[in-house]
Amino acid sequence: MARGIKLFKVLGIQISIDWTWFIVFVLFAWSLSAGYFPFRHPGFTPGTYLAMGVVSALLLFACVLVHELFHSYTSNRLGLEIREITLFIFGGVAELTKEPDDPATEFKIAVAGPLASGLLALVFWLLSALFTGEAYPVVNAILSYLALINIVLLVFNMIPGFPLDGGRVLRAAWWARTGDVDRATRVASLIGKGFAVFLILSGFLQMFTGNFTGGLWSVLIGVFIQQAAESGYRQVVIKRALEGLKVKDIMSKDVVTVPEDKRISEAVDDYFIKYHHATFPVTSNSHVSGLLTLNKVRNIDKSEWERKSVGEVMEPLGPKDTLSPDDDAIEALRKMASEDNSGRFPVLDKGGKLVGILSRTDIMKLIEFRAGLQK
Ligand SMILES: [Zn+2]
The missing domain is CATH 3.10.580.10 (CBS-domain)
Incomplete structure (x- = not known):
């Protein structure tokens, strides 16, 4: 994934964004300022909604980054070096330089990200209680949204299909029980593909029964998971076959x-x-x-x-x-x-x-x- 635009370094890790990220950023900012905020919090001016949309989309990006940094930090501490995080269309990918050697390591790295999202949800929820809707209506709307979206990130990433975090947890569990990492990878990525097919089909169904935008998101996410499951599996096979060879x-x-x-x-x-x-x-x-x-x-x-x-x-x-x-x-x-x-x-x-x-x-x-x- 060398096509990222390099941004900055955190904890020695290069943060890059893929160009597809810009598309998603615009889509998010737009759907927040034209749809979500006016619907949930009526009464502000269009300019205010636009500002809320852009700020929320940027903070969402920061939350995704924190999620990935938790993965990477854990990974680096456990001896699997991560040099680069690329943020792209549906979140981020921290590129592992090698595959974990045991299920416990895999499990720790996998849960670190969702743990970060859970913590962020808690922090934003506490902040939204501090900056109440009566006193700070705009700030409160943004904080509540961020609390909600971090819960969404947590749930989405815990879907038990490889290469999502939930899929890695499933793979680690299967691996720990059977000792067979290759079978565990196959099973986890098959479930990932199954889930992708489900998202794509249900997305089309929604598109043709009135919920066009929601359906389209569902299809796009499904296609993304499908591709990630495929290439993630291939990468694991290749890495394991060539690991340690010069x-x-x-x-x-x-x-x-x-x-x-x-x-x-x-x-x-x-x-x-x-x-x-x-x-x-x-x-x-x-x-x-x-x-x-x-x-x-x-x-x-x-x-x-x-x-x-x-x-x-x-x-x-x-x-x-x-x-x-x-x-x-x-x-x-x-x-x-x-x-x-x-x-x-x-x-x-x-x-x-x-x-x-x-x-x-x-x-x-x-x-x-x-x-x-x-x-
Ligand atoms: Zn994650």
Whole structure:
């Protein structure tokens, strides 16, 4: 989730917002100032409602942030480092750098957020009792809303479907009872998906029976949970399969390289046809100078294959195209997935010497293989 806009740091954790957050912010501010506040607290001017809507939406954002910070703080204290929190469409995501090793840790991290929301609800409720509706009508309206919305956040997050907090609690409980973390993850994410389908269907039903806005929210939240359940599950499988592995543990050590001065025709006959790889590192004076890809070769007219050399058509090698033997396998996968690349990465040691090669397909096969063993 690197597409966040970086805001500031709290407790050493980078806080970012996803661009989708702006859409939700406007929707919230608008629906509060045009719907909720005039309905619940009639008698103010439109300007006052607008101010109430914007202030409440901003404070709601702060509450979501506190919720995520409680998760992150707990997580960091338990040794699972969190470096970044991204706030996006329906709340926030604190990105765990690794998965918890035991159910108790998972449970503590999961409940910390809802606990924060519960505490915030209590604080806002007490404040609303202090700043009464008679003496401070506007302030009281905002405080009451914040008390209510924190209860909503608490309840919503405790829905027992992974990757929501409730789903993580369920996963921890199942894991503690059976000792089988993978099955626990599958069950929790299946329940998450089931709940998402329920929200989507009931949302459509509401949309067509008169409650359009409420129904639309329900559908949107359902789609969000569905996607999160899917990608959350995949991430857990990948993290568990690759945890603790370095590039040097999984790379292929015998690398076939093509010398820069070969003709294209020779590269096709002696390399592409012979070895079935789509990419080869190109060497000159035993140094890797670039990558020769099948795509590049295909784009060159056959009549020129005899004339052109590999060095003339290879892609130059940038820092984004190589790995180091000590890179984490998970980081390597992220690098391979994020860029538009050939899918095969030369592994270079500190001196720039070629020590191996790692392909996306190799990594995917390994994940499949190890996930199969964990069943
Ligand atoms: Zn949470």
